Amino acid sequence: MSQSTGTPLLEVRNIEAGYGASQVLFGVSLTIEPHQVVSLMGRNGMGKSTAIKCITGALPVRNGQILFEGQDITNWPVDAISRLGIALVPEGRQCFPNLTVREHLVAFARPPVQSQKGELLTQAAPWNLDRIYELFPRLKEREHHMGNQLSGGEQQMLAIGRALSTNPKLLILDEATEGLAPVVREEIWKCLNNLKNFGQPILIVDKFFRNIEKISNTNYLVEKGKLKS
Template sequence: MLTVDALESAYGDSRILFGIDITVRAGEVVTLLGRNGMGKTTTVKSIFGLLKPRAGRVAVDGEDVTGKPPHVIAKRGLGLVPEGRHIFPTLSVEENLLATHRSDRGGPAKWTLQSVYGLFPRLRERRRNMGNQLSGGEQQMLAIGRALMTNPRLVVLDEATEGLAPLIREEIWACLAAIKDAGEAILVIDKNVDALARFADRHVVIEKGRVAWTGTTAELRATPDIKDRFLHV
């Protein structure tokens, strides 16, 4: 459903992406891996129109959305969980979720307040708390829930568990696996390769703004030097 072809992007005169290719099929989990500063977040910004690409193409279900405004791209069925979460600090948990609710894709909405609370029981417990009263893990749960409330067909997570305690990370991984089981496609950035490999289908490794390697989880496990060459500091 998502196709990124030969994507090139830059900040001013500084080129960051040099021909990135990514595909995500319906119901598939694809990871975007690489060391810090290799272009992962720039790729996400370019997909969502937050940064206009210099060249290449972004398509959703074959429709070219390259460089279109973020709200137009979101309406095509893409939901973003940004790096840093960016929840609304002075709105309650429930207000954060309701602010992005969208259910006009035909048929009953899959993701509602009740289904998000079922996925994240802690959010139900904290539903009247303000966003700035939540822990980092709770804020990440809220950011994921907020993206799901748009009822997307593809969820994109930038640094899914960055800065979270190990137990919270495991909870986030379990929720992402449940989201996959619910039929959603996922594009996820994170550094915890072994955890990602438990439920991801394919992996794309970026090195200095270029795709250095791509393959299935089985191929990644059969090629252990990939982590040493491209992922370890």
């Protein structure tokens, strides 16, 4: 278990990936330790989302390795990686228009993943409906509203809450505040800072450098598919 052995939670080792004949990533490496918040920053089209797709299994890795708690998960299926405890808040939020807020949070709920010894591998207090509503009071107010009746900011809160309901070991946010009004964006950053204080490991992809740097333990800058030193 990474929390006791000192093994990083996530290791990405010199991965290369792309789409068809086009190569996008050129030897990208990053490490996330337990309880860390790590950011992947850069302009649009630099390879940030491609790296996330490789980590979550949505895009094959051509070369390199991805290890989670010391286990090689390179090119594992998406569902298998999800069951290990990696939860993604996707770009565009992807809320279901015909499900209520409560149904989103209940349908995806999963108890904390345990080790072979029966130890909980997530934070001390598991994420349940009440705890998610405590983090996002607005979701409690809107719990009977359909996904398509929510504002963009509320949908992002719901997407984060939905991911937390799976009790992830690692929470990944792709373009965490894309398209949100400044005041709503600040709410999301405050939420992420609270999650950091709870000890939730997070990988954030976003373009707002100043906000990210306030909460991240480590920042990686991607430029043209490579990490810039």
